[in-house]
Amino acid sequence: SSGINAEWPLRPGVDVVSRLYNEYNTKTPQKLKIIDAYLGYIMITGVIQFVYCCLVGTFPFNSFLSGFISTVASFVLGVCLRIQSNPQNTAVFKDITVERAFADFIFAHCVLHLVVLNFIG
Amino acid sequence: MAKQKSFLDVIGISSLSQAKKETLIQMSVLAIACILSFCVRLFSVLRFESVIHEFDPYFNYRTTKHLVENGYYDFHNWFDDRAWYPLGRIIGGTIYPGLMVTAATVYNALNFFNITVNIRNVCVFLAPLFSSFTVIVVFLLTKEVKSVGAGLVAAAMISIVPGYISRSVAGSYDNEGIAIFCMLLTYYLWVKSAKTGSVCWSLMCALAYFYMVSSWGGYVFLINLIPLHVLTLMITGRFSHRTYVAYCITYSVGTILSMQIPFVGFAPVETSEHMAALGVFGLCQIYAFVQYLRTNMTPANFNILFRGVVTAALVAAGIGFGIASFFGKIAPWTGRFYSLLDPSYAKNNIPIIASVSEHQPTTWASFYFDLHLLVFMFPVGLYYCFRDLTDANIFVILYSVTSIYFAGVMVRLMLVLAPIMCIMSGIGISSTLNTYMKNVDKDEPVVQTAKSKKKAADYPIKSEIATVMVCIVAIFLTTFVFHCTWVTSEAYSSPSIVLAARGHDGNRIIFDDFRESYNWLKHNTPEDAKIMSWWDYGYQITAMANRTILVDNNTWNNTHISRVGQAMASPEEHSYKIMKELDVDYVLVIFGGLSGYSSDDINKFLWMIRIGGSTPEGAHIKENDYYSGTGEYKVDKDASSAMLNSLMYKMCYYRFGGVMTENGKPTGYDRVRNQEIGNKNFELDVLEEAYTSEHWIVRIYKVKDLDNRGSK
Numbered sequence: 001s002s003g004i005n006a007e008w009p010l011r012p013g014v015d016v017v018s019r020l021y022n023e024y025n026t027k028t029p030q031k032l033k034i035i036d037a038y039l040g041y042i043m044i045t046g047v048i049q050f051v052y053c054c055l056v057g058t059f060p061f062n063s064f065l066s067g068f069i070s071t072v073a074s075f076v077l078g079v080c081l082r083i084q085s086n087p088q089n090t091a092v093f094k095d096i097t098v099e100r101a102f103a104d105f106i107f108a109h110c111v112l113h114l115v116v117l118n119f120i121g
Numbered sequence: 122m123a124k125q126k127s128f129l130d131v132i133g134i135s136s137l138s139q140a141k142k143e144t145l146i147q148m149s150v151l152a153i154a155c156i157l158s159f160c161v162r163l164f165s166v167l168r169f170e171s172v173i174h175e176f177d178p179y180f181n182y183r184t185t186k187h188l189v190e191n192g193y194y195d196f197h198n199w200f201d202d203r204a205w206y207p208l209g210r211i212i213g214g215t216i217y218p219g220l221m222v223t224a225a226t227v228y229n230a231l232n233f234f235n236i237t238v239n240i241r242n243v244c245v246f247l248a249p250l251f252s253s254f255t256v257i258v259v260f261l262l263t264k265e266v267k268s269v270g271a272g273l274v275a276a277a278m279i280s281i282v283p284g285y286i287s288r289s290v291a292g293s294y295d296n297e298g299i300a301i302f303c304m305l306l307t308y309y310l311w312v313k314s315a316k317t318g319s320v321c322w323s324l325m326c327a328l329a330y331f332y333m334v335s336s337w338g339g340y341v342f343l344i345n346l347i348p349l350h351v352l353t354l355m356i357t358g359r360f361s362h363r364t365y366v367a368y369c370i371t372y373s374v375g376t377i378l379s380m381q382i383p384f385v386g387f388a389p390v391e392t393s394e395h396m397a398a399l400g401v402f403g404l405c406q407i408y409a410f411v412q413y414l415r416t417n418m419t420p421a422n423f424n425i426l427f428r429g430v431v432t433a434a435l436v437a438a439g440i441g442f443g444i445a446s447f448f449g450k451i452a453p454w455t456g457r458f459y460s461l462l463d464p465s466y467a468k469n470n471i472p473i474i475a476s477v478s479e480h481q482p483t484t485w486a487s488f489y490f491d492l493h494l495l496v497f498m499f500p501v502g503l504y505y506c507f508r509d510l511t512d513a514n515i516f517v518i519l520y521s522v523t524s525i526y527f528a529g530v531m532v533r534l535m536l537v538l539a540p541i542m543c544i545m546s547g548i549g550i551s552s553t554l555n556t557y558m559k560n561v562d563k564d565e566p567v568v569q570t571a572k573s574k575k576k577a578a579d580y581p582i583k584s585e586i587a588t589v590m591v592c593i594v595a596i597f598l599t600t601f602v603f604h605c606t607w608v609t610s611e612a613y614s615s616p617s618i619v620l621a622a623r624g625h626d627g628n629r630i631i632f633d634d635f636r637e638s639y640n641w642l643k644h645n646t647p648e649d650a651k652i653m654s655w656w657d658y659g660y661q662i663t664a665m666a667n668r669t670i671l672v673d674n675n676t677w678n679n680t681h682i683s684r685v686g687q688a689m690a691s692p693e694e695h696s697y698k699i700m701k702e703l704d705v706d707y708v709l710v711i712f713g714g715l716s717g718y719s720s721d722d723i724n725k726f727l728w729m730i731r732i733g734g735s736t737p738e739g740a741h742i743k744e745n746d747y748y749s750g751t752g753e754y755k756v757d758k759d760a761s762s763a764m765l766n767s768l769m770y771k772m773c774y775y776r777f778g779g780v781m782t783e784n785g786k787p788t789g790y791d792r793v794r795n796q797e798i799g800n801k802n803f804e805l806d807v808l809e810e811a812y813t814s815e816h817w818i819v820r821i822y823k824v825k826d827l828d829n830r831g832s833k
Contacts, residue, residue, distance in 0.1 A: 016418070023417055061387060066377065073373040079409075080320055080366045092362045093318050104320035108370065111324060115377050 035082045039075060046071035066119035073112050081105045143269075150273050151260060155253040158280035161606065162249040162290045164614035169631075171245045171292070174616040176657060176674050178294035179664035182244050184212060185221045185294075189228055189240055196221070197383075203669045204659065205678065206651050206704065214383040215677070219303070219336030220296050223247065248289040248298030255302045256280050259540060262309040265316065266513045267505075267548045270555065275547025281605040284491035284539030287613045297536055300337030305540055307333050308520070311347055311371065312513045318363025323370035330371065331378035334385060341394045342537065344379075346523060347371065348401035350516045355408060359512055365409050372402045407434065483532045490608065491535050494601040495542040502545030505552045521545055554594060560587035618661070620718065632716060634814035635661065638709070638821060641812050642666035646707060653700065654709040655689070655722055655729060656682055662709070671703060679736070686733025689726070689769045690742050696768040697807040700824050707811060708822045712773040714791040714798075715782055715817040721793065726769050727754060757796040765800045772822055774798050775805060780817075 028036075049071060053064045084093055084101035093101075137145070165174070173182050188196040199212045227250075228243045259279045264272035279285060288297040307329040314322035334340045351368045354360045376389045376398075389395045488496055503521065506514045521541045528538035560583045580586075620632035642652065643666045651669045652662055659673020672682045688699040700708070713721035722729075727744070734742040746763040749755040756764065756774075764770055778789040778801025789798045808822040 020414070020418060027417075062380075065380065065387065065390065069373065069377045073370075073377065076369040076373050077320070080370060083362050083366060084318075084320070089362055095317070096319055101320070104324070108320055108324050108374070111328070112374055112377070115374070115381065118381060119377060 029087070031085060032082055035078055035085070039078045039082070042071055042075045042078060046075065060121060062119055062121050066116045066121075070112065070116045074109070077105055077108050077112070147269060147273065151257065151276060154256045154260075154276045154280040158252045158256050159249045161281055161609055162252060162286060164290070164610050165616050166245070166291045168614070169616055169619050169621070171242055172616055172618065173241065173245060173294055174290070174292040174618065175295075176617075176660050178244075178292070180660040180674065181220055181294050181296075182241065183660075183664040184216065185224050185244055186240055188221050188225045193222075203667075204663055204673050204675075205681065206669050206671050208678065208681065210675065210677075215675070217296060217334075217336055217338065217382065217384060219332060220247075220294070220299055222335070223299055224294075244294040245292050248293055248295075249291050251299045251302045252280070252285070252289050255285075255305060255540070258302060258305045258309055259543060262305060262312060263544050263547050265309065265312045266517050266544070268551065271544075271548045271551035273547075274550050275544045278495065278543040278546060278601075279540055281602065281609075282492065282495065282539050282543055283605055283608040283613060284535045284542070286605075286609050287491065288536050290609075290614055292616055296337045300333065300339060301536065301540060303329065303333035303336050304339070304343060304537075307343055308516075311350075311367070312516055314367040314371065315350075315364055315512050315516070318361070318366045320366060320370055323367045324374060326367070326371045327374040327378060330375040331381070334379040335382050339534075339537065340379070342523075342527070344375075344389075344395055344398050346520060348398045349523070350519055351401050351405065353515055353519060354512060355404070357515070359515075360408060362409075364512070365405055368405055369402065372398055403438075480531050480533065483529050483535060487532060487535065488528075490612075492539065492542055493604045494597050495539075495546045498546035498549040498597075499542050501549030501553065502547070503549075505548050506545070517541065517544060550594060550598075554591065557587040557590040560584055561591060632718070632816050632818060634716075634816055634818035636665065638812060638814045638819035639665035641814075642668055642707070642709075642821065645812070650706040651704050652707045652709055653685060653688065653703065653705040655685070655711075655725060657725070658709065658711070668707075671705070679732070683732050683734075683736040683739055686729040686731075687739045687742060689722075689729050690733050690739075690747070690767050692763075692766045693768055693771065693805070693807050695741075697824075700807075701827070705824050708768075708772065708808065708824065710769065710772045710820050710822075712817055712820050713793045714773070714777060715780065717792045718816075718818055719793050721773075721818075722769060723756065723773055723791075724793065726767075729769070755796060756791060756794050756798055758799040760799045770800070771803060771805060772808065772820060774800070775803075775810060775820070777817075778802055 046068065049064070049067050053068070058064055081101055083089055084096055085098050173179055184196070184199075187199065196218070197213045200209060201212045202209045204210045224240075224243050224247050227247065228238065228240050231238050231243070256276045256279055260272040260276035262272075263275040285301065288295060289301070307326060310322060310326035310329050314326050330340070330343065333343060347368070351360070351364060354364055379385055379389055380387065390399070499521070503518065506518050521544075524534070524538045524541055527534045562584070618635050622630050622632070624630050639662060642650075642662070646652075646666075646668060649669065651671065652666070653671050654662065656672040656674055656676055659670045659675075662668060662670050663673065672678075672685050676682060684699060684703065688696045688703075688705075691699070711718075711721045712723070713719055714723070727747070730742055730744050730747055733739045734744060747754070747761060747767070749759040749761055749764075751759070753759075756770070774789070774791075777791075777798060781788050782790045782792050787797050789801050790796075791798055805822070807825055809825055810820070811823040812821040813819070
């Protein structure tokens with residue numbers, strides 16, 4: 001390696017991110033990776049809606065809000081499911097089994113989409 | 122020798138296990154508290170009749186009748202053309218429908234089972250019913266925060282505390298009657314979800330929040346308190362996965378639910394009052410993500426990533442918020458809520474908000490009057506909360522501190538303070554009794570050796586001190602009960618629409634002037650007659666007389682109210698022009714000079730002058746013109762000419778100059794102002810007297826038509 005490396009600020013950053021990615025790949029169980037993929041998809045739909053709104057304008061505002069809040073709430077519910085299914089967290093969530101977490105997830109989605117349907121106009 | 126059977130053996134109680142006995146005691150205490158809270162609110166029904174009180178409840182009653190008769194879609198889309206003539210009012214979009222929908226549901230449920238209760242009775246008794254539910258919710262909330270014992274004391278206190286009774290007596294059919302129940306239910310579910318971290322409880326909390334938003338504008342308090350709690354947990358390092366789950370679900374689902382109420386509309390994403398919740402939501406995501414990274418990386422790597430990302434994010438957020446506020450995308454705090462932060466704002470800028478008596482700051486006397494013992498037990502409870510800090514305790518501490526501030530700014534918000542005072546006092550009293558009760562039956566201490574003197578918490582005459590302390594607490598609680606019952610009976614049980622007084626021989630005289638005159642209006646005026654009165658009486662006139670009015674208690678249009686104020690305060694000729702412009706047929710004033718009723722229009726006249734003069738068309742109305750030469754507010758011969766010639770003066774005192782009101786005083790003696798009126802014999806040019814009620818409290822005048830052939 002040369003003396004003063006002009007890329008010094010970047011090199012540790014790139015190192016950190018690649019190490020993070022490797023650890024994530026090896027250490028995370030399959031179930032959580034599926035949930036993470038779902039979360040990534042939700043985030044993409046949210047970003048698309050927001051960009052569309054910025055381009056086209058906010059009319060009708062209630063439709064935009066209901067679609068956008070639907071993505072935000074689905075994302076949050078997915079994260080909560082991930083937290084509650086993570087075997088590392090069983091000490092934090094006493095009495096909440098993985099099955100109960102999934103059942104709550106479904107119930108919450110029913111209520112959320114009922115409201116979204118009502119608000120979308 | 123047969124064993125003697127005691128009474129308890131006979132009814133089978135002594136054979137129960139300890140746990141079952143405790144449950145039995147809990148259930149009976151709660152049941153008695155619920156029944157008590159319902160019964161203590163019935164004073165006015167027993168003394169007068171089952172009638173709706175005050176002013177605002179009449180509007181709620183009228184809308185509930187409309188909902189029950191015409192169904193929900195009609196109610197949701199209702200445009201009322203009988204109020205705020207000629208503007209009308211969009212009722213469907215400017216009310217909180219929770220109260221009406223609740224009453225209509227109870228009414229429909231009862232009628233479904235063929236229990237035919239009148240809608241008026243459902244409305245009158247709804248608030249006491251919900252106060253029983255509040256007792257149960259307060260018990261559950263305090264049980265979550267502290268213990269069952271504290272819960273029972275708090276439940277017993279909330280059933281009779283005057284601060285809550287004042288807005289939930291039978292007949293007071295107002296939003297606060299159910300809003301307090303909804304608020305405490307939301308808080309209970311929030312504490313439960315923050316403790317368990319379960320998605321199901323958080324969803325229940327969001328649904329309860331929706332019910333709260335539908336019932337009262339004070340929901341803004343909740344949507345700021347819950348994020349404040351989460352922020353405090355973050356700062357004190359108690360933010361866990363449970364809190365994340367609880368807050369994120371409550372906020373996201375709760376926000377979209379709250380936007381379903383037309384009156385709230387898009388406010389949760391546009392106004393400053395809701396920005397704190399949005400900010401904390403974003404902060405939660407960042408915090409949780411940071412925690413996730415921290416657990417999966419070495420500290421050194423983490424720090425590098427952390428510093429870079431956080432600086433970028435903070436700068437972006439700051440710029441974004443600044444731009445949004447500058448371009449007006451985020452509305453600033455509205456007048457009513459801004460005046461809570463800056464109490465002098467309303468007085469200087471918006472006279473209508475300042476004139477409402479409920480919006481005045483609270484006096485110390487009010488605190489003691491409404492809360493009695495709780496004022497002293499509250500710091501005790503606060504101390505015990507601080508001693509064992511948990512997530513739930515932090516929440517009640519924040520709730521109590523913020524509501525003490527708001528209750529000090531506005532009298533009306535004493536209502537929000539009363540439940541938390543009960544909870545804190547319940548914790549205080551229960552902890553105090555716990556400390557001392559176990560010492561009451563101690564045996565005499567044995568002779569002290571050197572060793573035993575080192576034992577902690579051992580002091581002489583332990584049992585006697587404990588007995589004295591328990592007796593003191595018992596005396597406190599007994600005086601509390603007497604005070605609450607007395608206050609409810611004397612101060613908070615008057616229907617306002619019916620007055621009563623004691624005659625010389627002790628018999629009761631009823632002043633039913635209001636209903637008498639509204640019924641006269643209903644039967645003796647054409648259907649499309651327009652009535653001008655001050656805005657206080659608008660709701661009652663539309664509900665009972667069923668006539669079109671100009672201004673009512675909603676006070677949403679300051680300019681229109683100011684026009685009415687100008688009509689009342691100007692001389693007859695000028696007023697006639699204004700009244701013809703507004704198509705007024707009848708004018709209604711309230712006059713207390715004969716009966717001694719002090720909340721009449723002459724006492725409110727100064728506010729009419731101030732509001733009338735606050736718009737450009739009222740520039741000729743200056744407050745100082747209406748004071749006497751010495752700067753006092755007078756109606757006798759010292760009164761200014763502007764005062765003596767105003768339409769209000771003439772309407773109130775027409776023909777009053779010849780009436781003998783009290784022995785030993787001249788005729789035309791005003792019993793409220795304690796002055797003999799200045800201008801006694803005058804005629805009215807533009808009005809003619811239509812009706813004066815039995816005790817001269819309500820006076821109705823008909824506006825004369827234009828001359829047939831022009832002025833002479």
